[in-house]
Amino acid sequence: LERWDERYKPFLRILITARSALSLDQLMAFSGSKRREDAIRYLDQLRQLLDPARLSTGMYQVYHRSIGEFFSKVERAQEYWIDAGEGHDSIASGCITEINTRGGWKAVQAVNHQTAICDYALSHLSIHLIGAKRWAALADLLGDLSFLEAKSKWLGISATLRDVHAALQQTELSPQQSSALYSILRVLQSEAPHLRYWAPERFPSFFMQQMRNRAVALGLLSIADRFLARLNEMGKPSLQLEWQSGLVTLAKTPELTTQLGGIHAVDIFMHGAKAVSGASDGMLKVWDIQS
Numbered sequence: 001l002e003r004w005d006e007r008y009k010p011f012l013r014i015l016i017t018a019r020s021a022l023s024l025d026q027l028m029a030f031s032g033s034k035r036r037e038d039a040i041r042y043l044d045q046l047r048q049l050l051d052p053a054r055l056s057t058g059m060y061q062v063y064h065r066s067i068g069e070f071f072s073k074v075e076r077a078q079e080y081w082i083d084a085g086e087g088h089d090s091i092a093s094g095c096i097t098e099i100n101t102r103g104g105w106k107a108v109q110a111v112n113h114q115t116a117i118c119d120y121a122l123s124h125l126s127i128h129l130i131g132a133k134r135w136a137a138l139a140d141l142l143g144d145l146s147f148l149e150a151k152s153k154w155l156g157i158s159a160t161l162r163d164v165h166a167a168l169q170q171t172e173l174s175p176q177q178s179s180a181l182y183s184i185l186r187v188l189q190s191e192a193p194h195l196r197y198w199a200p201e202r203f204p205s206f207f208m209q210q211m212r213n214r215a216v217a218l219g220l221l222s223i224a225d226r227f228l229a230r231l232n233e234m235g236k237p238s239l240q241l242e243w244q245s246g247l248v249t250l251a252k253t254p255e256l257t258t259q260l261g262g263i264h265a266v267d268i269f270m271h272g273a274k275a276v277s278g279a280s281d282g283m284l285k286v287w288d289i290q291s
Contacts, residue, residue, distance in 0.1 A: 007042045009082060012049070016068030017087030017131065019124040021054045021061035026116055030094040088131030095121035095128070096137070109150030122151055126163040130170060139177040142167055142184065145230050149207045157195040161188055183223055187215050205236035213239070 010031040014022070022030070024039060033039045043050075043060060051063040062068060074081040098117040102108050108118055129138040141147055142164055151160045164185045168178060188195075191214040198206050212227035265278045275287040 004080060007038075008046055009080075011039070011043055012046065012062075012071065013082050013084075013087040014090060015046075015050075015060060015062050016071055016082060017084050017091060017128070018061070019127060020120070021051070021059035022120075023059060023116055026094075026120060027060055029098070029117060030091045032090070085132055088128045089134070092125060092128040092132050092134060092137070095125045105144050105146035105150055109146055109153060122154060123159075126167060130166060133172065135170070135173050135177065138167055138170075139173065139181065142181055145208070145211075145226060148184070148188070148211075152195060152198070152207055153200045157188065157192050157198075161185070161192065164188060183220050186218055187211055187220060187223060190214050190218065205231060205234050208234065209239060 010033065011027060014027055014030045018030075024036070024043075027033070027043070028036065028039050031039075047055070049062055049067055051061045054061045068084070071077045071080060071082040072084040095117060098115065099105060099108060099121055102115070102118065108114060108122075114122070126138060126141060129135075129141065148160055151163065164181055167173070168181055168185065173181070188211075191210050194210055195207065200206070208227050208231045212224050212231060215221070215224035215227060266275055277285050277287065279285075
């Protein structure tokens, strides 16, 4: 049992909570292992629990999620029980250490090539913070404008929205944390239709510009000021909303998502109550916009 705790448990704790296959370097960073030779030997002794297809490419991942379910239930694993929360915490700490070493999310998102740990953190850090119940760190991460920009830049606005939605489902967040995240969600959701087509190489300041202007339109002036400050730091050309001639609808933009193929034409009729769409599948569909 002592050998289990010292040799195998640290690696398996990471593997059953990781959200994707990991390299040896990632595993060592997340588990705190210092000796590469030992890590290779211990992982080789865990081979029967690992995905052989991943192993053939030099990556490590348990071959089925039932392995994690077994070890994370004390009544089943007994003395071999693994606290999944500790795994989430170890991975989160490894990600945060790497990001801080690189100079924070502002520095990370400013370069084109990221380390494997930075890439992993961008995709999964928020989920691990939830798993570790690190609510303050979660609120800080999703309140970091450079993280929101980096995630939207490389993984798309939908991935950013999923992170914020998942965070807001956690009842342990304080009212202040929930309120701040909800304000960010309002801006992201309202601007999402435009951010889906963002080309960062051509328009590097577009994300901050659009978020700032949308926050102004929504009356979220404190957030708007934060986006404006970041725009000024970037020193890139941008358009800033100063006034608007009419009311802006705050309703979420409807999306036509159930028609096969690309939608090529949409027409609105019946005073805005209905829409008809035509797509590459040769079908016309009538939509009830109100629903």
